Amino acid sequence: MQNSNLLRLFEDLVITSKNVECIELLERIHIELSNISSSIQFEQVHQHIPWAHLFDLLRSNNDDDVERLLCAIIEHFINNLSIEQIMASLYPLLNTGLDNQVALSQRGKLLCLKAFEKLTRCSTAECFFIIQNVFQHAHINALLHLFLDSDQQVLWLKSKEILQQMIHAISRIEDQEIFQTYLRNEYFHESNREILLSTNKQNEIVKLRLYEYLIDLCLIEPRIYRHIAEEQHLLDSFLYDCTHSDNDILYLMNCLELLTSLTQKPHTLAYLQNKTDVMEHYLHLLLSTNDGNTYYDLVKPGFIKFFGCYLRNYLVLIETNTINNQQNQLLERFLPMLFDILLQSDSTPYIVIGLDTIGFIGKTSNGKECILANAKFGDFIEKLVQMIRSSQSDMRIRAFGCLADLFHIPQNMNSSSNAPSSTEQIYRLCNRVFSILTIIVQIAKQPFVDLRLAAYRCLFELTRSPWALYAMNAEPGFIEFLLNRSTERDKEGKEAKFSIIQSICQNVEEAKSAIGNPNYLKLRRYINEGVFYVEPEANVAFDGSNE
Numbered sequence: 001m002q003n004s005n006l007l008r009l010f011e012d013l014v015i016t017s018k019n020v021e022c023i024e025l026l027e028r029i030h031i032e033l034s035n036i037s038s039s040i041q042f043e044q045v046h047q048h049i050p051w052a053h054l055f056d057l058l059r060s061n062n063d064d065d066v067e068r069l070l071c072a073i074i075e076h077f078i079n080n081l082s083i084e085q086i087m088a089s090l091y092p093l094l095n096t097g098l099d100n101q102v103a104l105s106q107r108g109k110l111l112c113l114k115a116f117e118k119l120t121r122c123s124t125a126e127c128f129f130i131i132q133n134v135f136q137h138a139h140i141n142a143l144l145h146l147f148l149d150s151d152q153q154v155l156w157l158k159s160k161e162i163l164q165q166m167i168h169a170i171s172r173i174e175d176q177e178i179f180q181t182y183l184r185n186e187y188f189h190e191s192n193r194e195i196l197l198s199t200n201k202q203n204e205i206v207k208l209r210l211y212e213y214l215i216d217l218c219l220i221e222p223r224i225y226r227h228i229a230e231e232q233h234l235l236d237s238f239l240y241d242c243t244h245s246d247n248d249i250l251y252l253m254n255c256l257e258l259l260t261s262l263t264q265k266p267h268t269l270a271y272l273q274n275k276t277d278v279m280e281h282y283l284h285l286l287l288s289t290n291d292g293n294t295y296y297d298l299v300k301p302g303f304i305k306f307f308g309c310y311l312r313n314y315l316v317l318i319e320t321n322t323i324n325n326q327q328n329q330l331l332e333r334f335l336p337m338l339f340d341i342l343l344q345s346d347s348t349p350y351i352v353i354g355l356d357t358i359g360f361i362g363k364t365s366n367g368k369e370c371i372l373a374n375a376k377f378g379d380f381i382e383k384l385v386q387m388i389r390s391s392q393s394d395m396r397i398r399a400f401g402c403l404a405d406l407f408h409i410p411q412n413m414n415s416s417s418n419a420p421s422s423t424e425q426i427y428r429l430c431n432r433v434f435s436i437l438t439i440i441v442q443i444a445k446q447p448f449v450d451l452r453l454a455a456y457r458c459l460f461e462l463t464r465s466p467w468a469l470y471a472m473n474a475e476p477g478f479i480e481f482l483l484n485r486s487t488e489r490d491k492e493g494k495e496a497k498f499s500i501i502q503s504i505c506q507n508v509e510e511a512k513s514a515i516g517n518p519n520y521l522k523l524r525r526y527i528n529e530g531v532f533y534v535e536p537e538a539n540v541a542f543d544g545s546n547e
Contacts, residue, residue: 003041003044003045005032006029006032006033006045007045007048007049009025009028009029009032010029010048010049010050011050012025013025013026013029013050013053014050014053019061019063019066022057022061022063022066023063023065023066023069026065026066026069026070026073027069029069029073030069030072030073030076033073033076034076036076036080039080039081042076042077042080042081043080043081043082043085046077046081046085046089047088047089049077049089051089051090051092051093052092054070054073054074055092055093055096057070058070058071058074058093058104058108059104059108067105067107067108068107071107071108071110071111074090074093074111075111075114077089077090078090078111078114078115078118083118083119083122083130086115086118086119087119087130087134090115091134093111093112093115094112094115094116094119094134094139095139097109097111097112097115098112098113098139098142098143098145098146099142106152106154106155109146109155110154110155110158113146113155113158113159113162114158116134116139116143116162117158117161117162117165119134119135120135120162120165120166120168120169121165121169122169130169135166135186135187136186137185137186137187137189137191137192140163140166140186140187140189140192141189141191141192141195143159143162143163144159144163144192144195144196145195146159147159147160147163147209147213148195148202148206148209148210156209160209160213163213164213164216164217164220166187167187167217167220167224168220170182170183170187171220171221171223171224176223179223180223180227183224183227184227188227188228188232193232193234196210196214196232196234197234197237199211199237199238200237204248204251207241208251208254208255208258211235211238211241211255211258212258214228214234214235214238215235215238215258215261215262215268218235218262218265218267218268219261219262219264219265219268222267225265225267225268225271226267229271238255238258239275239278241255242255242256242259242278242281243277243278243281246285249298249299252299252302253298253299253302256282256299256302256303256305256306257302259272259278259306260302260305260306260309260310263306263309263310263313264309264313266317269310269313269314269317272310273314279330282303282306282307283307283330283333283334283337285299285300285303286300286303286304286307286337287337297347300341300350301349301350301352301353304338304341304350304353304354304357305353305356305357307330307334307338307357308338308353308356308357308360308361309360310330311330311331311334311361311367312360312361312363312364312367314331315331315361315364315366315367315370316364318366319364319365319366331370332370335361335370335371335374336374336376338354338357338358339374339376339377339379339380340376341354342354342355342358342380342383343376343379343380343383348395351395351398352395352398355384355398355399355401355402356398356401356402358371358380358402358405358406359401359402359403359404359405359406360405362402362405362406362408363405363406363408365409365410365418365419365422368406368418368419368422368423368426369418369422371406372422372425372426377429378429378432381426381429381430381432382432382433384399384402384403384430385430385433385434385436385439386433387399388400388403388439388440388443389434389439393448393450393451396443396451396454397450397451397454400451400454400455400457400458401454401457403430403436403458404454404457404458404460404461405461406423406426407423407426407427407458407461407462407465407468408461408464409423409461409464409465411464420465420466420467423462423465423468424465424467424468427462427467427468427471437462437471437472437475437478438475440455440458440459441455441459441475441477441478441481443455444456444459444481445481445487449490449492449493452488452490452493452496453492453493453496456493456496456497456499456500457496459472459500460496460499460500460503463500463503463504464503466507466510466514469504469510469511469514469515470514472504472514472515473514473515473516473519479515479519479522479523482497482500482501482523482526483522483523483526485533485534485535491532494531494532495531498526498527498531501523501526501527502527504523505520505523505524505527508520511523
């Protein structure tokens with residue numbers, strides 16, 4: 001009954017010419033559709049909907065209420081129909097909705113994009129059929145124009161999302177020939193490539209928008225990266241801008257942020273390794289004072305972050321044998337600069353990014369070895385311990401984070417790794433002036449939860465080194481502090497403390513040897529009782545005299 005009423009309303013809409021009556025009918029249709037709770041009903045009626053009339057009305061009617069209701073009605077179907085049904089019913093909208101020559105409003109174009117978005121989320125079985133029939137070079141061209149030419153953020157963001165999701169769908173095609181043919185003939189068709197190479201015609205905001213999109217595509221998988229960077233050379237203008245925008249500090253900062261994202265994957269990291277001109281240029285800028293530009297210091301934290309991310313991920317690849325273990329001269333040149341900045345600068349931004357970078361590099365086994373080999377590392381450790389002792393809270397937490405990274409040993413560490421030996425060397429350097437374990441425990445007892453959690457993290461990282469368990473056992477009152485549940489009342493603190501005890505007991509023989517069997521049994525009991533165990537209070541009742 002409901003379906004017949006709905007179809008009758010659509011029939012009345014076709015023969016209505018007055019706007020007032022049209023709006024009334026559209027409102028009734030919208031209400032009817034809103035009351036449908038099952039997708040099956042949408043599937044039953046969609047073949048009988050006068051789609052051509054709805055699209056003509058959407059393109060030709062200038063009344064805002066008509067347009068709003070039409071878009072809401074069509075969106076109901078987009079949300080509830082299958083991909084095959086959308087292609088069968090809404091193809092005219094998909095085919096012309098993004099065409100600049102078709103007078104369609106922002107709302108109408110957004111509706112079209114929503115239909116495209118659903119199609120991009122196809123399953124592996126559907127992908128080839130949909131790609132062949134819908135995502136042809138003309139549609140991609142229209143999406144690229146909307147992405148780069150639109151001033152409406154909602155439109156260009158949605159266009160970008162669809163273009164990226166399209167590539168994700170394509171990447172699931174295992175047949176190499178089909179994959180490469182589609183990229184070459186459709187997605188990167190000559191007309192589309194011209195748009196992607198038109199950066200010299202764009203303003204800086206649009207250029208950065210385009211660069212970010214291309215870099216995001218490169219990070220999806222190596223085949224797409226090779227097509228973009230090596231075959232089509234679509235990143236060449238971006239790299240040129242990276243080394244020729246020194247006077248535009250804001251633009252350079254944005255380029256640096258995008259360049260840093262290329263360090264995330266092995267294939268894009270290898271791409272950067274071959275761009276020695278970029279590396280040399282940025283090292284030169286990092287050393288430069290550039291007195292002529294008072295804003296120049298703003299970009300230096302970006303240089304530090306870039307080199308830190310690049311070197312840390314490079315060291316991870318060496319450890320996982322993803323690349324050959326070759327001497328990295330960049331690391332040998334960058335670390336002394338970084339230590340100089342940290343030892344000589346009082347600028348908070350420099351210190352914050354510097355601490356994060358040292359921790360980021362030092363979290364890897366090879367990074368620890370490189371850092372320890374630097375003559376200035378001892379001086380840095382003294383400053384780091386001093387910051388933990390007496391800096392402001394936010395800086396102490398940052399310093400704790402750096403130290404925890406330096407103490408870090410991965411769980412899947414190779415037995416031949418030098419990481420435990422490196423962490424012990426770092427620990428001894430910390431103890432040259434103050435007993436670092438005593439400082440950490442004292443801060444872990446303070447009433448400030450953020451500081452306590454930072455201290456707990458350091459203790460947790462130390463528990464992974466067998467030598468550290470002996471040091472903990474030798475620290476007066478340390479085991480008693482761990483076992484005393486009353487020292488911690490916050491949920492996060494209880495969980496952090498519990499994880500420390502779990503980590504100590506993880507290797508039974510090492511734990512028993514380091515802290516002794518009685519202490520080990522006490523810690524095991526703590527674990528068995530759970531994180532939030534509360535010791536029962538003993539209540540003693542006295543029998544009073546009856547007088």
